Amino acid sequence: MKLAKRPLWLFLTALLVFLIVGVNEGSHAFAKTAAMENEFQQAAKRYQVPVALLKAVSYNESRWDSHSGKPSVAGGYGVMHLTDVTGLTTSGADSAAVKTPNAASLHTLQKAAKLTGLSVHQLKTNTAANIQGGAALLRFYQKSLGKSLTANLNSWYAAVAKYSQSDSKAAANYFAENVYQILKDGESQNGITIAPQKVVHLKDQSINSDSTASSTDGPSGLPIEWIPALYKEFDDQGDYGNYDLADRPNDMKINYIVIHNTETSFQEALDLFSTPTYTTANYVVSSVEGTVAEMVRPQNVAWHAGNWYINSHSIGIEHEGYATVGGFWYTENMYRSSAALVKYLANQYDIPLDRQHIIGHDNVPGLTPAAQKTMHWDPGTYWNWDHYFSLMGVNLRQNQGRTDSSIITITPDSQHNLTADSGEKVTDAGVNLPLAGSNFVYLYRQPSFSSSLIADKDFSSGQSGTTEKDDWGDKAVFGQQFNQIGQSGDWTEITYGCQNAWFYNPNGANSTSATGKLVTPKGNKAVSVYGSAYPSNQILKKNKVTGITPTPIYQIQPGQKYVYGGEVTADYFNSHFDSNSPKNVIHGNERYYQIQFNHRIAFVKADDVTLSSH
Structure with missing residues (x-):
């Protein structure tokens, strides 16, 4: 097609505007990360805490993400995860008051406010203030242990363990080990860097881990405790609970690990599985500390997935927290403990570390069409599968480079995969939830945001899908793989549940080429x-x-x-x-x-x- 001539001045003006906008946007992003780097430096200097240590503690708590001021499922705010459960407000249609213990570990914001003179509101909402609060706490813990404010990273081990706020020696030790591993390896993300440090993991006698390894099934160093679920016959008619004895993998192969979230507190989940409720999990992971309760041995069959075949061939892991109610992000302590446990179990039972075998409860099918609608949808929209697998040493974004393969892996950026300007949203009975942190792409009937979402026959009676948090029929989640059958501009077409479905994929931003079998x-x-x-x-x-x-x-x-x-x-x-x-x-x-x-x-x-x- 022949293009009409345009005046040179118009072209130059357009180019200048483009460059100015590009520079401004780039400068804004650079300024934001440069500001946080400077905020770490200033806080470290003011409170005489090694800056690399301060950054490592922050990374271990939040991966340097403030989550736009939203609390974690443990009531932690900001990049230093300062906690205040009394200020934790719920949102969503099924919001409910949640009982939480009044422990000091759940109110570090108040302690940080006293140490810094800053208000709780400032510590929650301002990143510079939040970092100062974390630095002040580290200084306080170091001095309370009778230690000097030295530049020697190794002498801060006990203070870092206390920062975990855990009453469990094993959990405090595990937290500190993670921080020191970050220091040893180095880290770089979003313009903030920790250069690899020469550190020796020094364990003070006061924080030696509890000796539980001989009685639990888990990796060395994991803060894990054996807390048996109820196993009892309830009557003489064959009614019993809450799990089954087996001899896996000798009698049945363990093929899956199923990830759940509790929708209760950690203690409430333990209580639930210890009473006649006909439900259990093999493990439960806490959000605040990352502690793990083993409740059913892996060789036995826990009742957790709502599908007897999957139960028989899986290990179920529950995670303390609420998929969309209360907090909007799962804690790093929980991710790290769970990832270490999954990696250990996958190695023990020869389970592939991929998204067809490490699955969410929402990925478990019903045994009948009628059962499909009643199947659960946890761990939900905000479980970070990308980060979770990276902690296990698996990069699901790895491009396998075969040009003749039609297989793609869904790999959206959790910060940008849903676009508000297109009208995309996530809802809970019509109440809007955050877009950032979501782990999926929406699937449309046609390559356009104006098209309707696809619908699953066994979930909805309507012809179109919805933006509801539990509508799994129109969502493709991070790590899942599908056969690509078409491309139209910024849109990719896949085969999904007997339908052709389109998702927004500009320049391949939301998918990665893969190989395998069809x-x-x-x-x-x-x-x-x-x-x-x-x-x-x-x-x-x-x-x-x-x-x-x-x-x-x-x-x-x-x-x-x-x-x-x-x-x-x-x-x-x-x-x-x-x-x-x-x-x-x-x-x-x-x-x-x-x-x-x-x-x-x-x-x-x-x-x-x-x-x-x-």
């Missing part, structure tokens, strides 16, 4: 999709299992392709109280392929499909 139906017939890999009805009946029928939940149409997640052989755990006999596991002959179907994983029979590399 599953597609054989021939010209639709293929059944299941929420389990159960044996056939014939085998189940032969073993006197009643009330269990492998039920299709969807139908894959010919030509549709889904990313392969591994092969499993059919089985069913026919559990009984006080029995872990191998005979309880009923084995079938059918082979199933796991796939990433929509927001949730699913299974297809291997004989019904073909498998190809991409």
Whole structure:
């Protein structure tokens, strides 16, 4: 197409405006990070705290993210995570008053206010003030231990442990170890840098970790305690709870680790699993301290996922906090403890560290179409899968570089993946929630923000999806993989739950090329999709299992392709109280392929499909 001539002055003016805007935006971003760097320097100098140590404590608490003044699920504010649970306000349609202990560890803002002379409001909302509050606390702890305000990083170990606010020696020690590991490795993010430091991990006798390693299943150094869940027969009719004895992985392979959040306090979760409630998890992780309670041994089957097949083949980990109510971000202490635990368990039980095997409760399918709508959606919109996997040494953004592969990994930037100027939002019964920190991209029927969102037949009776926090039918989450079938400008088209769906992907900002295998139906017939890999009805009946029928939940149409997640052989755990006999596991002959179907994983029979590399 021939372009009409335009005056040179108009072109130069436009160019000048572009350059000025670009410089101003870049300068603003640079100024913001430069200001925080300067704020660390000033606070460190004023309170005579080594600046690298101050930065490392801050990074271990918040990764230098102020979260726009929003509290964490533990009531912590700002880059130093100064706590004030009395000021924690709830938001959302299902907001409720939450009982929290009146411990000093949950009110460090008040202590910091006394030490600095700054108001609690300033410490919550102003980053410079927040950093000063953290520095003042570190100085106070160092002096209270009778130690000098030295530049020697190693002499601050006990003060750092006290900064954790933990009454648990193991948890305080673990916090300090994480900080000193950051110092040793160095860190650089958002224009702030810690150069690698020569440090020796010096453990004062006052903070030696508790000796629990012999009685728990977890990595060395993790602040973990054995707190058994209830296991009891409730009557003489076969009613019992809250989990099943097994001999995994000898009788059944452990294929998954399921991530949950409690929607209660840590203690309330422990109490819940210790009473006749027919629910448990193998582990519970606290938000304030990162302490871990092991409640059901990994070899046993906890009742946590709402899908008996997934329960039988998974380990469930609950995390203290609220997916959207109260706080808007999960604590670094919790992420680090949980990631260390998952990495340990994955190694112990040969579980792949990917998003088809390390899954959220929201990724667990229902066993029937009717069950789909009632399945849970935690850990929710604000669980940072990107950071979580990076703590396990896995980079899900790693481009695998094959130009002929149609497989992509969903990798949105949690700070910019949803765009307010396009009208995108996240809601809780119509109440707006933050965009920043969300972990997904919305899926549209057409490549346009004016198009309707796709809908899942088993979640909504409507034709369009919603922006509601629990509407999993129109969301593709970080780390999930799909088959790309089209591209139109800034929009990418994928196969998702039997539909063609589009997501906004300018210059590939929200996806990464990947390799793997694709599953597609054989021939010209639709293929059944299941929420389990159960044996056939014939085998189940032969073993006197009643009330269990492998039920299709969807139908894959010919030509549709889904990313392969591994092969499993059919089985069913026919559990009984006080029995872990191998005979309880009923084995079938059918082979199933796991796939990433929509927001949730699913299974297809291997004989019904073909498998190809991409």
